[in-house]
Amino acid sequence: MSNMKTGNDLSMFEKLPDEFLSLVIQTLVSEEPDGSSMKQLSLTSRRLRSRCLPALFQQVSVDCAHHQTSVPPPASWPFVRTLVLFGSFTTYSGFHMGNFLGTLLHLVMLRKICFRNLKGGVCWLHLEQLCNTPAFRVLEIMESSAFRRSDFWFPPDTCHTKFPLTGFIYTIQDPYVSDWNENRRPALPRRCYMAPLFLALHQRLEVLHLPSAMAPLEQMASLDWPSLRELKLYDEHCEADPNIFARLCSRMPRLRILDLRFFHTGPSTQTLIWAPDPSLTAPLSNIETVYLPYPDPKDALYAHLPSTLRKLHLVDCPRYYRFNVKLTETIDGFTKPYLVTASDLLGIFDEMPGPFTALEQLEVAFKADANERLLSRHIVTTFPNLRFLQLHRYRSEGESESDNETAVESIGHDISDLLHLRHLRLYINLPKDDFRYPVSEEGSCDTRVASSEELTDLFYGYAMTIAQNCGPALHTIDFLSTWIYRRQVWTRWFISRGGKGHIVVERCRDESGDFFLPSVCYLSDPS
Structure with a gap:
């Protein structure tokens, strides 16, 4: 694409059937993050413009330090679905400079807002300013695990339900990777600084993704999650309570996806969801996807899975072939699993x-x-x-x-x-x-x-x-x-x-x- 500078070169894409044109656009999206070729292609004809703009502006990034001058252009407004905010603010007024907040009111398809490595972390002011975005439902925070933040807090007399969020995702950008003679990431903090927010939204949240070591599982198991349909816990897991997941799932009657993408660093060598305890019950009739590392044959979970289950992953994560050698002590920090x-x-x-x-x-x-x-x-x-x-x-x-x-x-x-x-x-x-x-x-x-x-x-x-x-x-x-x-x-x-x-x-x-x-x-x- 970079060598196609003439109108004849670009016009040949106009003749492509829709399915092939979609493949070209998907390839450009994955291969060119800056979107330069797609921008050029979108100027060729009205048809190509209508196909390129939704892909080109599906995700927009804004530097918080210059948010007043880097608002998405009007041509992008109908297509923006994800907004990535990064960097740091130059004042304490958040997004009040310029017409940034006014522009957000036009982004009628903007469902997800992601803060990436925001200096100082996400606070009440930022979310309050963004909560009027018409379709904003999912908040993602992407940070290094080395960041140490002060807990999120609500001002006095604040109504927690004013936030329209139904999804909260906390993504660490440096997942633990252990190999021979590599620098290992320090252990994760045993709390997520945004816990006060997602715990306050427990009645409304439908999607929750957290590093397992940072998830306040005991607090979560003491609350009802009537709307939650997707729970993902990943990275380190050090919980020793064999009943914690049964108690947690019993509070989630609409759960459809149970995705435990974690590895054990505590005493457990297998993943037990539901101990053979008749006093514990977990409503699993809506479950469609189960992802568990190193399953436990004694787990009562399997006897209660519904016939409507669509995906089942009972995996070796971390891969067992790394433990299946004599030099297993090089994988420090991991509990050797039982396969x-x-x-x-x-x-x-x-x-x-x-x-x-x-x-x-x-x-x-x-x-x-x-x-x-x-x-x-x-x-x-x-x-x-x-x-x-x-x-x-x-x-x-x-x-x-x-x-x-x-x-x-x-x-x-x-x-x-x-x-x-x-x-x-x-x-x-x-x-x-x-x-x-x-x-x-x-x-x-x-x-x-x-x-x-x-x-x-x-x-x-x-x-x-x-x-x-x-x-x-x-x-x-x-x-x-x-x-x-x-x-x-x-x-x-x-x-x-x-x-x-x-x-x-x-x-x-x-x-x-x-x-x-x-x-x-x-x-x-x-x-």
Whole structure:
């Protein structure tokens, strides 16, 4: 795009069908944060302008120090959905300089306001000035975990309900990443300075995202959350009370998404939501998505999941392959988790009152044992309409490469009855591809490391084996390598079928990384 300067160069986009033009615009949004090419494209014709402006102005950033002169232009007003405010104020009057607040009244689609690294933090004055924005419903605060703030406070005789907020998101910009010989982030504060605000809004909030270590769980469990439908807790979790989540969920009758994207730093080695205690009850009839790291087979949660469940992720987060080596003491600050076996996972699924015909996504991690085949068959019968399946299969003691090949063949055969399966992701935990730390480790040379060419050939064979067993809906298979490519990477393979059912397996050159904490990320707009 940067080289297309003539009208003829740009006018060729005018001839593109809508679906292809949408792909071009999506690519420009992701590849060019400054939007320079899209601005140029929007000047070509009325049609391109109508397609580019909504994407170009979906998010607008304003430096608080110059807010009076950096208001969004009138052409953007109908399209702005997210406003990012950053920097610092030059006076104590907040947004009163210029016509900034008057402009906000025209942003009728502005749903989310995000404060990013605001010097001094967010205070009552800022929110009071913004609360008249017509569609403002979601507040996000993005900050470094190193910031230490004074608690948010309400002036005397203030009506808490004047804020129109239904969503509160607190995003730390430096999630904890632990690797060999890297600087580790200091531990998170054990409180969120904005807690007085979101606790005061407990009757109204529908979406709440917090770092788990900063969430006042005891206070939250003492309040009713009648409207909350989405709870996300991420990063460190050090809570020792085994009943805290059952008590918390019992206060959330409309909860639809329970997303615990955290890792344990306290005494727990698994995630327990609902201890087998008959005195505790949790209304789970509306739950659609559950995301839990290192599930506990004793958890009573699974027996109460509704048949309308749509997504279930029982994951190894942090990734177990980093703990599954001798040098685990390098992962300091983390509690070594307990990974369920195939038998444990089978027991969890047996507790679930299936079949779950609405479930479309399933992600599980387990250590192989004698019940592995029963597990995969049970997955097929209990979740017959899966469209996405991710399996992290950690080999049992003494398994060889031939055992891995047999396991892949069995998986391909067992899931062949998933007629709607479109995307399969597998981690096979190959002996030649074991994760290694970049230091000498006793015994690390006992296992030969495969070459990248060998691994590519192996993954091609695995993909072909699975494709030959599965139906025509399957078109994508990903395999995870933890060492051979000198990084943790998912390689992607596309499946197509030619004439007479001939199967073609092609490797995609686009690769995605696998992270130690794969689910810690910037949290997006819940709307």
